[in-house]
Amino acid sequence: MFSIIVLFTTLFFVLGVVAYPAGSTRPQNLIVWNPQITSPKPGDKPWVSNERRNVTWSIDDIPPEKRNETGKVVLGHWDMDRKNENLNYTHPIARDFPLITGWVECTMPPYVPSGEQYFVVLFGDSGNTSPTFSVINNSSAY
Numbered sequence: 001m002f003s004i005i006v007l008f009t010t011l012f013f014v015l016g017v018v019a020y021p022a023g024s025t026r027p028q029n030l031i032v033w034n035p036q037i038t039s040p041k042p043g044d045k046p047w048v049s050n051e052r053r054n055v056t057w058s059i060d061d062i063p064p065e066k067r068n069e070t071g072k073v074v075l076g077h078w079d080m081d082r083k084n085e086n087l088n089y090t091h092p093i094a095r096d097f098p099l100i101t102g103w104v105e106c107t108m109p110p111y112v113p114s115g116e117q118y119f120v121v122l123f124g125d126s127g128n129t130s131p132t133f134s135v136i137n138n139s140s141a142y
Contacts, residue, residue, distance in 0.1 A: 037130040046134035047108045059102040071099045071124040078117035
């Protein structure tokens with residue numbers, strides 16, 4: 001009985017090794033492009049709820065492999081009391097735009113409260129964070 005178990009175990013092991021070609025596990029070159037966000041920047045006028053503004057980034061060093069990629073911009077804010085970075089992944093302020101353009105128009109959501117510790121994050125294959133900027137909510141709800 002023991003020899004049959006050893007025989008089948010050995011057979012399954014050998015078949016598993018033969019069926020899994022070693023060539024399919026070759027390492028891949030991963031190219032990560034980390035563009036600098038150029039706007040918003042310190043000193044810019046505050047963003048106002050429902051206002052359209054541009055987020056811009058440098059494309060000077062974009063690799064050829066990234067020229068056809070799309071991106072997403074999300075709004076974030078710092079919670080200074082808790083020392084937390086909060087990102088609104090659920091409601092991006094822009095998405096599915098070509099990264100090669102170097103800019104995208106965004107609309108500041110109406111539900112964002114006024115504050116001074118806001119930032120945007122540009123996602124493509126990395127997450128690049130802008131400097132902080134202010135938001136003014138001009139609706140009566142906030």
